[in-house]
Amino acid sequence: xxxxxxxxxxxxxxxxLAACGSEKSEPSxxxxxxxxLAKATLSRMSAxxxxxxxxxxxxxxxxEIEKYGMPILRAVIPSRGADALVTISDRKGPVVxxxxxxxxxxxxxxxxxxxxxxxxxxxMSARAPSLGQLRQNGGTHQRVYYFLGADDRTTTRxxxxxxxxxxxxxxxxxxxxxxxxxxxEECVRPQGRITNExxxxxxxxxxxxxxxxxLTGYIDLERVVD
Amino acid sequence: xxxxxxxxxxxxxxxxxxLPAAAEMPKSLNLNGATGLIDMPSGEAQEDARFTFSTAxxxxxxxxxISFQITERLSGTFRFQVWRDWDTIIPGDDKFEDRSFDLxxxxxxxxxxxxxxxxxxxxxxxxxxxxxxxxxxTKNFGERLKLTAGLGWGRMGSYGGIGAPFGDRPALPESxxxxxxxxxxxxxxxxxxxxxxxxxxxxWTFKAEYSSDDYVLEEERGLIERDSPFxxxxxxxxxxxxxxxxxxxxxxxVAFAFHLILDPKTRATGGxxxxxxxxxxxxPARTADPEAYDGGWVTQADAGPxxxxxxxxxxxxxxxxIENLSYTATTAQIRIRSxxxxxxxxxxxxxxxxxxxxxxxxxxxxxxxxVVNGMGASKVTIRRSDLEQLEYAADNGSLLRQRxxxxxxxxxxxxxxxxxxxxxxxxxxxKPALKLSEPLKGDVGLRLAASYDIRPGLVLSGAxxxxxxGNVDRDGAYSDSTxxxxxxxxxxxxxxxxxxxxxxxxxxxxxxxxxxYSRVTLGYLERMHAGISGEVLWKPxxxxxxxxxxxxxxRQRDTDGGFGFDEYDYDVVTGxxxxxxxxxxxxxxQLDVGKYLAGDLGATVSxxxxxxxxxxxxxxxxxxxxxxxEFGDGGFDKGIRxxxxxxxxxxxxxxxxxxxxxxxxxxxxxxxxxxxGRLYESIREYHTQSLDPDWGRVWR
Numbered sequence: 054x055x056x057x058x059x060x061x062x063x064x065x066x067x068x069x070l071a072a073c074g075s076e077k078s079e080p081s082x083x084x085x086x087x088x089x090l091a092k093a094t095l096s097r098m099s100a101x102x103x104x105x106x107x108x109x110x111x112x113x114x115x116x117e118i119e120k121y122g123m124p125i126l127r128a129v130i131p132s133r134g135a136d137a138l139v140t141i142s143d144r145k146g147p148v149v150x151x152x153x154x155x156x157x158x159x160x161x162x163x164x165x166x167x168x169x170x171x172x173x174x175x176x177m178s179a180r181a182p183s184l185g186q187l188r189q190n191g192g193t194h195q196r197v198y199y200f201l202g203a204d205d206r207t208t209t210r211x212x213x214x215x216x217x218x219x220x221x222x223x224x225x226x227x228x229x230x231x232x233x234x235x236x237x238e239e240c241v242r243p244q245g246r247i248t249n250e251x252x253x254x255x256x257x258x259x260x261x262x263x264x265x266x267x268l269t270g271y272i273d274l275e276r277v278v279d
Numbered sequence: 280x281x282x283x284x285x286x287x288x289x290x291x292x293x294x295x296x297x298l299p300a301a302a303e304m305p306k307s308l309n310l311n312g313a314t315g316l317i318d319m320p321s322g323e324a325q326e327d328a329r330f331t332f333s334t335a336x337x338x339x340x341x342x343x344x345i346s347f348q349i350t351e352r353l354s355g356t357f358r359f360q361v362w363r364d365w366d367t368i369i370p371g372d373d374k375f376e377d378r379s380f381d382l383x384x385x386x387x388x389x390x391x392x393x394x395x396x397x398x399x400x401x402x403x404x405x406x407x408x409x410x411x412x413x414x415x416x417t418k419n420f421g422e423r424l425k426l427t428a429g430l431g432w433g434r435m436g437s438y439g440g441i442g443a444p445f446g447d448r449p450a451l452p453e454s455x456x457x458x459x460x461x462x463x464x465x466x467x468x469x470x471x472x473x474x475x476x477x478x479x480x481x482x483w484t485f486k487a488e489y490s491s492d493d494y495v496l497e498e499e500r501g502l503i504e505r506d507s508p509f510x511x512x513x514x515x516x517x518x519x520x521x522x523x524x525x526x527x528x529x530x531x532x533v534a535f536a537f538h539l540i541l542d543p544k545t546r547a548t549g550g551x552x553x554x555x556x557x558x559x560x561x562x563p564a565r566t567a568d569p570e571a572y573d574g575g576w577v578t579q580a581d582a583g584p585x586x587x588x589x590x591x592x593x594x595x596x597x598x599x600x601i602e603n604l605s606y607t608a609t610t611a612q613i614r615i616r617s618x619x620x621x622x623x624x625x626x627x628x629x630x631x632x633x634x635x636x637x638x639x640x641x642x643x644x645x646x647x648x649x650v651v652n653g654m655g656a657s658k659v660t661i662r663r664s665d666l667e668q669l670e671y672a673a674d675n676g677s678l679l680r681q682r683x684x685x686x687x688x689x690x691x692x693x694x695x696x697x698x699x700x701x702x703x704x705x706x707x708x709x710k711p712a713l714k715l716s717e718p719l720k721g722d723v724g725l726r727l728a729a730s731y732d733i734r735p736g737l738v739l740s741g742a743x744x745x746x747x748x749g750n751v752d753r754d755g756a757y758s759d760s761t762x763x764x765x766x767x768x769x770x771x772x773x774x775x776x777x778x779x780x781x782x783x784x785x786x787x788x789x790x791x792x793x794x795x796y797s798r799v800t801l802g803y804l805e806r807m808h809a810g811i812s813g814e815v816l817w818k819p820x821x822x823x824x825x826x827x828x829x830x831x832x833x834r835q836r837d838t839d840g841g842f843g844f845d846e847y848d849y850d851v852v853t854g855x856x857x858x859x860x861x862x863x864x865x866x867x868x869q870l871d872v873g874k875y876l877a878g879d880l881g882a883t884v885s886x887x888x889x890x891x892x893x894x895x896x897x898x899x900x901x902x903x904x905x906x907x908x909e910f911g912d913g914g915f916d917k918g919i920r921x922x923x924x925x926x927x928x929x930x931x932x933x934x935x936x937x938x939x940x941x942x943x944x945x946x947x948x949x950x951x952x953x954x955x956g957r958l959y960e961s962i963r964e965y966h967t968q969s970l971d972p973d974w975g976r977v978w979r
Contacts, residue, residue: 074708074728143558148671156554160671167671170555170979173548173930177975180673199674201551203544204865205622205891205973207676268549 115227118277125278126151128159132270164258174268177201187236187251190218196240200266212240224252224260226275231259304425304478307514308538310335312344312356313381316474316488317510317526321427322395322417324385327351330896332539338532339363339502343719347896349888356381357919357941359717360409367501378943379405394418404459405943407451408496411435412465425476432465437493438508440468457907457914487511494529506530543894551979552930556629559670560636574608574641583696586637593633599626602650602735605692611638612646612692614655621893621926621934623649623965627659628977631666648688649965652788652956653736654796655688656965657820676975685967687793687820704732712744715939722749736788745778761909762947763849765876769945771838772806779840781806786956794819796958805953808833816958821967823861825959830854831952851878853952859959861968865889876950879903891973893924893936901949909948916949918942
């Protein structure tokens with residue numbers, strides 16, 4: 054047995070150490086996390102593997118989605134090929150928490166993402182602009198993201214952001230067209246920049262692309278059913 | 280079960296290759312597991328806390344090393360080296376094994392004009408077979424080219440010397456083996472070395488060096504012929520965690536290296552895995568529903584059991600068991616045992632969320648007492664309205680921490696609902712166990728363990744181990760140690776106690792007073808010794824400092840892993856006074872002074888670096904009144920230890936870890952009884968110094 058194969062064996066053993074007994078640990082969430090959004094939600098629409106190969110189960114129609122009779126949000130995370138329809142699990146004033154049935158949640162304040170849980174590289178909390186601030190063309194604000202960083206310590210990213218109202222744009226979500234105003238929020242800090250985009254329809258954020266965390270990247274959100 | 284395993288294995292594979300490689304030129308490692316070129320060191324240092332495992336094959340020589348970047352500038356290496364075909368020319372053993380320690384310190388960090396400069400001691404405490412001292416400077420030129428030049432002494436001063444600036448290098452007398460070779464450091468001929476690294480692509484690097492090591496020892500033994508001082512080769516980086524190297528060495532040899540590079544600070548999964556918590560349940564406003572805040576429910580006879588049952592149901596999904604619940608109309612105290620979540624703060628957060636769902640609105644104060652081995656480790660007091668207000672606030676972790684108090688657990692409240700039928704008293708497991716004794720030596724076996732809680736704090740537990748495969752020494756001969764064979768008959772225990780009873784004990788843990796913890800353990804404490812062990816610890820919740828004392832009376836067990844004491848007629852009273860200090864940033868120091876198993880008197884110093892996610896890397900050294908000759912080749916007891924949490928590698932929510940202690944040489948001096956449940960480590964997790972670094976997980 055060569056040294057390397059011995060090492061590999063040792064690593065394999067390390068991986069196998071979760072064995073039987075009265076105290077079970079949770080099954081490894083790594084696999085689950087990758088497909089978490091896709092798997093256990095109301096309906097699966099398309100789950101691309103990281104490689105980009107598309108497996109496309111029949112997408113549900115708007116009628117099928119509306120049959121559930123509850124508000125529904127579509128969440129897509131391009132970096133992990135996850136695509137899901139999620140429902141509301143908590144509502145506290147302006148904050149609505151949407152969740153998949155297998156334990157990933159997204160909390161939005163008036164449609165602006167402020168927390169995620171269950172992704173791994175989560176957004177723990179955020180100082181985010183209000184919807185009012187996002188309507189102010191040329192308005193500036195500071196945005197602060199809080200994460201669990203190296204060694205699980207709370208780390209922050211602070212950005213200086215500028216809002217630009219880009220004008221009217223028609224957005225089609227599951228066959229329904231919405232007249233929206235597109236707003237971009239450009240945020241910079243010395244180490245880099247991010248851009249959040251919002252499509253506002255009245256008081257509703259109909260669609261958005263919002264940054265979550267370094268490893269997760271952006272999430273695309275579409276409000277399918279109000 | 281097999282599915283879980285497969286998943287776990289796949290997860291590890293994905294995990295280790297999941298993160299993008301850094302764009303900058305890596306600070307690569309050499310054949311000796313130290314930061315460097317091919318056989319020579321460089322002036323660079325690894326990223327802080329980097330933990331690397333290296334294996335190098337150089338003809339008949341194998342070097343396996345574990346290196347750790349202790350601080351940004353200081354790093355250490357523990358190396359296990361084997362020279363095979365040792366008897367090619369000179370008769371004797373067919374192989375020679377040597378364990379060595381290195382320390383290196385980066386004096387200068389690289390600047391615009393200044394190179395990185397490192398001073399290093401290689402193999403500074405053993406027989407001197409691999410001893411060198413060096414100064415090495417490295418400078419990057421652009422993003423692809425790196426040049427290194429240095430000056431070496433000892434082995435690294437053996438070829439192309441330029442004179443001995445600090446005098447002759449005296450021979451190392453055998454009596455000094457195992458102790459720091461201070462008299463040799465930087466003495467004798469000094470010789471220059473140099474090298475170049477060129478990054479071809481993100482994966483491939485070319486390296487070439489001029490080596491100042493003459494390989495005198497290897498040539499003398501006919502192992503490696505050294506025809507040229509030039510070495511060159513290519514390295515391939517596979518993801519951030521693996522690096523391979525293939526080299527031409529000294530004109531005659533082909534060498535291969537593999538490095539496993541781990542970053543304890545960063546989870547392989549990129550973040551804390553596990554399902555989202557349930558949202559905090561908001562109470563109705565007092566003005567809107569004053570009746571909800573009525574405390575009359577306290578008088579209902581069935582309230583307690585019902586609340587407890589509902590809480591248990593909610594907490595079960597997080598692997599948290601309730602040991603006790605007590606309440607008044609305004610305050611609830613819950614005593615929990617966290618069996619799965621690896622961070623105290625997260626277990627507390629999950630418990631608080633569950634309380635917000637179950638406890639009637641009149642309860643405003645939540646007291647959460649994490650319990651370890653039946654002992655309340657601390658009491659975290661959270662105002663329910665803070666929990667409700669801060670759930671979605673920016674920086675809610677810090678804000679909540681400011682409003683939370685962490686104090687001594689205190690006694691169990693008189694009104695506790697102690698239905699102990701609701702938590703599992705009997706636990707068992709059958710698991711593969713990897714016992715590592717050297718970087719590439721160890722046993723894989725199966726361990727059947729069980730424990731039974733007679734009542735909280737009174738635990739009967741036992742474990743049986745059966746080896747399946749491995750390569751640890753099992754020749755079964757008595758050692759030639761002149762001291763009582765309290766540790767050195769290891770190979771006999773490995774051979775005959777298979778399967779063997781590792782442990783069978785009755786342990787009683789309690790909290791005799793504020794800030795005081797106590798333990799009494801009776802029975803088969805470990806595989807070589809049985810008896811009684813008593814310990815007391817003083818540790819205020821928010822103190823960096825702790826004091827402990829331990830007294831043991833033990834008899835040496837038979838090597839067959841059974842219950843007998845016939846083989847050795849040896850019993851001893853041992854004991855220690857221990858001081859613990861938390862230096863902050865995860866550095867823990869410990870000093871133990873007392874009497875050791877062979878009857879020797881002395882002290883142990885240890886320093887560990889612990890990470891919030893459960894990683895732990897440390898070193899220890901024990902000096903006793905046993906002479907270095909009596910101790911054996913190692914001189915005195917010293918070694919390293921590390922713990923890798925499985926959740927870090929795989930993301931699985933588990934408290935399981937993989938831990939190993941590696942010594943330069945096992946002797947009978949400086950040995951302590953290996954008893955489970957030592958107090959400081961048991962309770963530290965729930966004290967301020969451990970809860971605070973990753974307190975943000977309270978909202979996870």
